[in-house]
Amino acid sequence: MDDRLKVKESNDRFYEALSTQNLVEMEAVWLHEPWTKCVHPGWEILVGWEKIRESWDNIFRNTQYLKINITNLSIQIEKDVAWVVCTESIASAREANYQTATAQATNIYYKVDDQWFLVHHHASPATVNAPVEASESIQ
Numbered sequence: 001m002d003d004r005l006k007v008k009e010s011n012d013r014f015y016e017a018l019s020t021q022n023l024v025e026m027e028a029v030w031l032h033e034p035w036t037k038c039v040h041p042g043w044e045i046l047v048g049w050e051k052i053r054e055s056w057d058n059i060f061r062n063t064q065y066l067k068i069n070i071t072n073l074s075i076q077i078e079k080d081v082a083w084v085v086c087t088e089s090i091a092s093a094r095e096a097n098y099q100t101a102t103a104q105a106t107n108i109y110y111k112v113d114d115q116w117f118l119v120h121h122h123a124s125p126a127t128v129n130a131p132v133e134a135s136e137s138i139q
Contacts, residue, residue, distance in 0.1 A: 003116075007075050007082040007109055010116040014107065019068050021060040027053065031110055031117035039122040041103050065093035080111040088123060102126040 001009075010029060017025035030036060032049040039045050040059070046052050059066075069089040076083050088103040108120035 003077050003082070003111070004075055006114075007077060007084065007116050008073075010109055010118065011070075011073075011075075011084045011086075011107055014118055014121075015068050015070055019066055021063065021066055023053075023057055023060055026056050029118050031112065031119050033119070036118075037120045037122075039124070041101070041123050041125050063092055063094050065091070065098075067091045082109040082111070082116060083107065084109070087126065 013025065014029045016022075017029055030049060030052065034048045036049050036052060037045055037047055038052045038055065040055065043055075046055055067090070070086045071089065072085075072087040074085045084105075084107040086105050086107075088105050090099075090101045090103060092099050092101075102125070103123040104126045105121065105123040107118055107122075109116040110119045111117075
């Protein structure tokens with residue numbers, strides 16, 4: 001299997017672990033290092049696997065339903081580093097409150113012994129408004 005397919009498979013495993021709220025699978029996707037980073041939508045940056053793991057555990061314990069659909073997937077690979085950019089369509093339920101949201105995400109993977117591990121996840125809320133046309137004057 002070529003690296004592009006391996007990276008896509010690792011990315012698919014990440015979103016499957018997220019959608020099924022499976023902490024064991026989430027642990028298998030991430031590289032367990034003190035320098036890994038994660039930014040959940042609207043959160044401060046988390047540095048280090050232990051803090052990242054704790055965040056997923058808290059999210060999973062406090063969310064009754066979570067489904068993520070991925071679109072606009074782009075994969076780039078340079079040597080042992082790969083980055084995936086995508087759009088996340090998120091549906092979730094927490095305390096009988098159903099929500100939908102869209103986020104733009106960047107996932108960075110690092111290759112260790114022919115396996116690709118997540119080392120950085122950053123998801124930011126995406127705007128859904130139509131783009132504003134530029135005007136000739138600034139007010």
